């Protein structure tokens with residue numbers, strides 16, 4: 001079968017639009033799609049310092065590589081930095097951080113590393129150890145990580161933070177919010193730009209599917225850490241992930257379809273839900289006090305605090 005762009009030997013199905021492509025045309029199409037999101041949604045302006053949230057996983061490894069390539073190829077004028085968060089998860093984050101250090105060498109980008117232990121006085125393993133029974137930890141970990149990423153990005157002097165969220169992540173969030181009847185979160189929608197804090201968060205791969213990202217990482221032979229987080233089996237996200245996985249087995253384009261419906265729902269539900277600023281820490285918040293400060297308060301008796309030192 002011939003490549004839909006150049007007529008050469010097709011090797012890959014590009015799931016974003018279903019075309020069969022050869023390897024070089026797949027790379028080009030994927031990178032062009034990220035560039036299109038950057039330009040269409042005005043994610044960056046020339047001269048900005050961009051802190052890429054880098055975990056060593058496939059999404060942020062692909063994001064780092066593609067931003068690096070686009071920055072050179074299209075003279076975007078971005079000052080790329082990397083920020084990594086060490087949540088303190090034995091047998092997982094220690095190995096993925098080793099990958100982040102190798103990426104730092106490969107791309108020669110400045111790197112800031114912040115740890116839960118330094119910022120909150122306890123690693124995620126400490127928080128888990130101090131609980132009477134195993135409970136889901138992903139929501140709290142996500143909240144604390146957002147704070148840590150903001151702190152690291154401030155330390156890097158960044159104007160904007162870039163994260164590796166993709167279309168499948170967005171679809172999972174939409175299904176989860178539907179199942180929980182979380183109208184407020186559905187209304188806020190999954191946009192490519194989240195304003196509110198002093199450093200906005202942007203998602204250049206928001207319209208890229210997980211399959212295309214994995215394929216890109218694999219064919220480009222990128223160095224990334226593929227093991228699942230130790231705490232993932234307890235995560236609530238496994239429910240929408242399983243539903244979407246099953247749907248993807250019989251229908252094509254499910255993540256992008258759900259994302260489109262999510263956009264419509266978000267516009268219909270939208271009631272001026274632009275987040276404000278937390279009165280305690282200055283982070284982004286939809287209420288007076290942000291999720292980080294609420295988690296720190298709730299976990300205070302287990303030794304979690306906002307130390308601000310790292």
Ligand SMILES: Nc1ncnc2c1ncn2[C@@H]1O[C@H](COP(=O)(O)OP(=O)(O)OP(=O)(O)O)[C@@H](O)[C@H]1O
Nearest residue numbers: 053054055057058059060061083084085163164165
């Ligand atoms: N420990 C971390 N340090 C820095 N950034 C992180 C970290 N964990 C997640 N991120 C950022 O948040 C994005 C979404 O993370 P999430 O854990 O939801 O997805 P993921 O599929 O595991 O991402 P990845 O494949 O990059 O690890 C990542 O792509 C990355 O940009």
